[in-house]
Amino acid sequence: MLQRFNVKSIHLTPWESSLVGLILITLIIGKLFSENFLTSSNLGTSISSTVGIAFMIIPMTWLIIAGEIDLSVASIYGLTSVVLAYSLEKGLSFWPSLLISLVVAGLAGYINGVLVVNLKLPSLVVTIGTLGLFRGIAYILLEYRSFSDFPTSFTDFAQNSFGNSPFAYTSLPCLIAILISGIYLSRGLIGRRVYAIGSSQTVSLFSAIRINRIRVGLFIFSGLVSGVAGILFAGYTNSSRANNGAGLELSIVAIVLIGGISMYGGKGSFFGVLLAFILVTSMTSLMNLFYVSSSIQYTLVGSLMISSVAVPKIFSKKF
Amino acid sequence: MPNIKNQSTALDSWRKLTLRLPSLPLVVVCIFLFIGFSLKSDRFLTTSSISQLLISASIIAIVGVGEAFVLISRNIDVSIGSIVGFSAYFTAHIAAQNHRIPLPVVVLIGVFIGMILGSVNGLIVSKLEIPSIMVTLGTLYVFRGVDSMIVGSNEVTAQFLSKSFSRISNWTFLGLPGMFFYAVVICIFGWAVLEHTFSGRALAALGSNALAAKKLGIKSTKLVFMVYLISGGLAGFAGVLWAAHYGTVNSTTGFGFELVVLAAVVVGGVSVNGGSGSIAGVFFGSLILGTISVGLALVNVSQFWVQAIQGAAIIIAISLEVIFKNRQGSGRKSNASTV
Numbered sequence: 004m005l006q007r008f009n010v011k012s013i014h015l016t017p018w019e020s021s022l023v024g025l026i027l028i029t030l031i032i033g034k035l036f037s038e039n040f041l042t043s044s045n046l047g048t049s050i051s052s053t054v055g056i057a058f059m060i061i062p063m064t065w066l067i068i069a070g071e072i073d074l075s076v077a078s079i080y081g082l083t084s085v086v087l088a089y090s091l092e093k094g095l096s097f098w099p100s101l102l103i104s105l106v107v108a109g110l111a112g113y114i115n116g117v118l119v120v121n122l123k124l125p126s127l128v129v130t131i132g133t134l135g136l137f138r139g140i141a142y143i144l145l146e147y148r149s150f151s152d153f154p155t156s157f158t159d160f161a162q163n164s165f166g167n168s169p170f171a172y173t174s175l176p177c178l179i180a181i182l183i184s185g186i187y188l189s190r191g192l193i194g195r196r197v198y199a200i201g202s203s204q205t206v207s208l209f210s211a212i213r214i215n216r217i218r219v220g221l222f223i224f225s226g227l228v229s230g231v232a233g234i235l236f237a238g239y240t241n242s243s244r245a246n247n248g249a250g251l252e253l254s255i256v257a258i259v260l261i262g263g264i265s266m267y268g269g270k271g272s273f274f275g276v277l278l279a280f281i282l283v284t285s286m287t288s289l290m291n292l293f294y295v296s297s298s299i300q301y302t303l304v305g306s307l308m309i310s311s312v313a314v315p316k317i318f319s320k321k322f
Numbered sequence: 323m324p325n326i327k328n329q330s331t332a333l334d335s336w337r338k339l340t341l342r343l344p345s346l347p348l349v350v351v352c353i354f355l356f357i358g359f360s361l362k363s364d365r366f367l368t369t370s371s372i373s374q375l376l377i378s379a380s381i382i383a384i385v386g387v388g389e390a391f392v393l394i395s396r397n398i399d400v401s402i403g404s405i406v407g408f409s410a411y412f413t414a415h416i417a418a419q420n421h422r423i424p425l426p427v428v429v430l431i432g433v434f435i436g437m438i439l440g441s442v443n444g445l446i447v448s449k450l451e452i453p454s455i456m457v458t459l460g461t462l463y464v465f466r467g468v469d470s471m472i473v474g475s476n477e478v479t480a481q482f483l484s485k486s487f488s489r490i491s492n493w494t495f496l497g498l499p500g501m502f503f504y505a506v507v508i509c510i511f512g513w514a515v516l517e518h519t520f521s522g523r524a525l526a527a528l529g530s531n532a533l534a535a536k537k538l539g540i541k542s543t544k545l546v547f548m549v550y551l552i553s554g555g556l557a558g559f560a561g562v563l564w565a566a567h568y569g570t571v572n573s574t575t576g577f578g579f580e581l582v583v584l585a586a587v588v589v590g591g592v593s594v595n596g597g598s599g600s601i602a603g604v605f606f607g608s609l610i611l612g613t614i615s616v617g618l619a620l621v622n623v624s625q626f627w628v629q630a631i632q633g634a635a636i637i638i639a640i641s642l643e644v645i646f647k648n649r650q651g652s653g654r655k656s657n658a659s660t661v
Contacts, residue, residue, distance in 0.1 A: 072455070118637060122644045127398065127455050128584075128594040132636030135581045139630020146626055245626075253463050256456075266453050298573070302467025309446065309460040316450040 018263040018315075022278040026285060033289045040292055047169030049288040051162070051239060054173045055080070055232035056254060057280060061184045062225035063259045064276050066126075068188075069218060070201040070268030073225045074130040075115060077251035078137035080233035081244075083108045085141040087234055088150035088243035097154050105230050111137055112226020116219035134252070141245040150243040161238025173235050185273040193217065201268030253301065257308035258283050266312055283307070344591060348606035355610065359617035366620050373499045377491075377567060379612025380505035384560045385583045386590070386604045387512040388553030393587060394516070395549045396529040396596025397454035400580045401443060402557045404465035407576035409435045409561030411473055414571045418482035425490055432562035433555050439465055440554015441547070448546035462580070470573035480569030491566040501563060505605070508556065513601040521545065530597030578629070585632045586611040588639040611635070 015023065033040035059076055066073050083104045090100035115133055119126045164171045188194035199207045200214050207214050237243045262279035264271030283304065290300050340346050359366040385402055392399045413432040416423065443461055447454045480488070493500040516522040528535040528542050536542055565571045590607025592599030614635075615628055 074459075118641065122641055124640050124644060125594055128588070128640055129637065131400070131581070131584060132633050132640070135585075135629050135633025136637065137633070139627065139633055142626035143624075143630060146624070250463070253459060256459065260456065266456050296471070298467040298470035300467075301463040302471065305460040305463035305467065309452075309457060309464070312452050312456050313446060313450050316452060 016263070016272075016275070019272075019275050019278055022262070022275065022282055026278065026282045029282065029285045029289060033285065033292075037289070037292050040289060043169045045288060045292070047164060047171070049284055050169060050174050051164070051171035053280075053284050053287075054171065054177050054239075055236045055248070056251070056258070056284070057174075057177050057181060058228050058232040058235075059251075059255050060258050060262075060276055060280055061180060062221065062228045063255045064262070064264055064271075064273055065184075065188065065194075065197055066221050066225055067256075067259050067264050067266065068201045068268055068271060069197045069221055070204070071119065071126040071218065071221065072130065072256070073112075073115060073126065073222065074252050074256070075111070075133040075137055076225060076229040076255055077248045078134045078141070079108055079111045079226050079229040080236070080248040080251060081246060082111065082137045082141040083230035083233040084237035084243040084247050085145045085150075085245055087237060088153075089144045091152065092150060097157060101234065104234060105227065108226045108230020108233070109223050110226070112223040112229075113219065115226065116222030119222065120215045120218045138245070138249070141247075145243065145245045147245070151241045153238060153241060158238050158241050161235050162241075173239075181277065185277070188273050197221070198269055201265075201270075203269075250301070253308070254283065254304055257304050257311075260308050261311040263311075344600060345602045345606050348590065348603060348610065352606060352609055352613065355613045355617065359613070359621060363617075363620040363622075366617060369497065371616060371620060373494075375612050375616040376502045377499050377612075378615055379608045380499070380501035381560050381563060381567075382583055382586045382611055383505040383605055383608035384508050384563070385553075385557050385579070386587045386608050387508055387601060388556035389583050389587045390590070390592045390599050390601060390604045391512070391516070391525065391549045392454070392553050393592045393594060394529045394596060394599050395525050395546055396532065397447060397546060397549070398584075399440075399443060399454065399458050399550065399553050400584075401439070401458040401462040401465055402553065402583060403576045403579035403581075404462050404469065405436050405439045405554055405557035405576075406561040406564060406579055407571075407573070408439060408465055408469045409433075409558040410565040410571045410575045411469060411478065411561075411573065413562045414478040414483065414487075414565035417484065417487040417565075418478050421484040421486075425486060428487065429490065429559070429562050432565075433558045436558015436561065437551050437555040440550045440552070440557070443554065444547040444550030447550060448543045466573075466577070473573040475572075477570065477572040478565070483565075483569060488566050488569060491563045501567065504559075504563065505608075508559075509601050509605050512604075516601060521548070525549065526597055528596075529593075581629070581632050581636075582611055582615075585635045585639070588643075589635050591639075591643070593643060594640050 030041065039045055059080070063073065063076065086107045087100050087104040090103050091097065095103070111133070115126070115130055118124050118129045118133075160172050162171075165175075188197065196207070196212050196217055199210065199212060200217060204214055233248060236247060258279045259276055260266060261283065262271065262273075262276030264276060286303070287300060290303075356366075365371055385406065389399055389402060409432040412435055413428050416431060417428050439461070443454075443458055446452055446457045491499075491501055495503060516525070524535065524540045525545055527538065528540055528545055532542060561576065564575065586607040587599075587604055588594060588607070589610055590599070590603030590605070592603060611632070614631060618627060618631070619625065
């Protein structure tokens with residue numbers, strides 16, 4: 004069992020090696036041009052500000068492998084933090100509010116799931132619709148107000164780190180979630196079934212896989228995880244606004260695709276997604292140090308995403 | 323029991339009517355919205371509100387025709403909001419810099435900008451056969467990013483624009499706003515292309531069954547590219563109208579507009595699975611979305627509801643499509659496309 008995790012047995016695919024190469028280039032550029040890049044304080048900022056993204060790439064990877072997509076994740080992220088704020092505003096104590104907001108997040112995912120699976124609608128259009136719907140509900144609840152009256156124990160948990168280390172408290176559950184999901188996706192029962200569903204739904208159906216149950220489950224999972232990420236972000240910045248996380252779906256989908264997950268489903272490894280996450284995070288962090296505006300960052304992430312799907316196509320066509 | 327029989331014949335004749343006129347339910351929804359809003363607010367049935375309504379519906383419809391073409395070819399274009407914003411800023415900027423530049427040139431520049439951006443989408447989607455959502459989701463941010471990189475925090479406001487520039491959109495004829503006539507002309511063109519040209523029918527064939535269409539010798543690459551070119555060009559034109567009508571444009575112009583347009587198009591009955599849809603539907607879908615946005619403001623519902631309603635409209639529309647299709651069997655798809 005142990006020898007499976009032997010270093011020698013890890014061999015990277017060409018895609019993963021090129022991601023490692025890009026990460027190294029980014030780190031070297033960062034080291035050369037900025038004194039503050041490879042420091043523990045910058046690492047700490049990067050980790051605690053990207054915990055949410057690290058959480059959300061997990062369900063998105065699973066969904067895209069299963070041949071679906073969820074573009075409403077950023078809206079669920081915003082809606083959950085707003086529901087938490089709204090319930091606290093209405094005088095509920097913290098734990099019931101947390102429960103309510105997580106239920107809302109799960110329900111939001113369930114709505115996506117039912118529409119996609121039971122009504123057999125394309126997940127792309129459904130989740131564009133719910134992207135508007137959930138964000139709209141967030142605006143209805145909180146309008147342009149910002150809520151920051153969270154209990155300090157919660158914001159402390161979301162903001163502080165272990166001792167003087169750069170690792171935030173929130174990074175521990177995140178790391179555990181990533182490890183479990185990574186191993187479970189490649190070796191676990193449901194993980195293999197998700198791959199099977201993504202390769203061929205018909206074959207999976209005839210192989211006695213309960214595809215509908217798994218697909219609805221994936222959407223609920225996606226909603227819940229986005230909700231957790233949204234709540235942690237609200238705690239980290241100590242503010243809930245209706246536009247929390249607007250546009251985040253681009254980064255999430257981009258990281259998953261840059262990680263080499265096939266956009267047609269059924270192919271790709273979670274390890275590649277992790278590498279892509281490290282790549283995008285270190286690039287973003289570097290650009291933040293140079294005060295590069297967010298519009299340029301979005302442009303870069305968008306073009307990286309397009310090229311990550313275009314480059315393999317160009318090579319496979321052999322011009 | 324005669325009562326039930328009567329009901330069922332009424333239902334049957336309604337079904338027959340909707341088979342012949344698939345846009346009829348949309349017209350009924352429009353009429354209901356009109357009645358509802360005019361009962362709730364006495365400011366709704368005034369010329370200024372109606373022309374405001376027609377203007378916002380017209381911009382949606384102009385972009386919607388392009389989006390309908392894209393959806394019928396079984397693709398999607400979510401980058402149109404960014405294209406509208408891009409073209410709106412640059413045409414306004416050019417018009418503000420140089421007051422003597424002739425208007426048709428300004429309009430052409432806007433359309434041209436849209437077509438260039440659309441052809442970027444089209445090239446990647448059609449040549450590399452990459453799922454259109456991945457491409458246009460990327461370009462949604464790339465176009466917007468490039469736009470705000472160039473524009474920065476600049477803003478063109480109405481005071482810099484010549485009077486003649488705003489005349490592109492702010493003329494009236496028979497009491498109706500000029501925008502409405504642009505939309506009508508574009509819808510008629512779109513309808514004619516979709517229903518009465520070889521390319522239009524080939525597009526629907528491609529959307530319903532790409533493999534079969536290719537075996538029939540339909541050049542899918544060229545068609546898909548053209549579809550994005552048209553969609554981009556129309557979004558560019560809408561950008562010019564946007565700039566001319568609203569006068570104030572900056573790097574956030576048109577942000578989130580793709581949601582409205584998609585809502586109007588799917589409410590108009592264009593299938594999200596490709597292959598079917600009518601331009602008349604798009605027209606009435608845009609009218610419904612325009613009516614909702616203007617009407618809600620008049621009955622003092624906060625603007626915050628608008629986005630939620632647009633999202634809900636998409637979901638309700640695509641769900642209804644599936645429910646009706648299941649009920650009517652497979653015959654509907656071919657019927658819906660023949661208006």
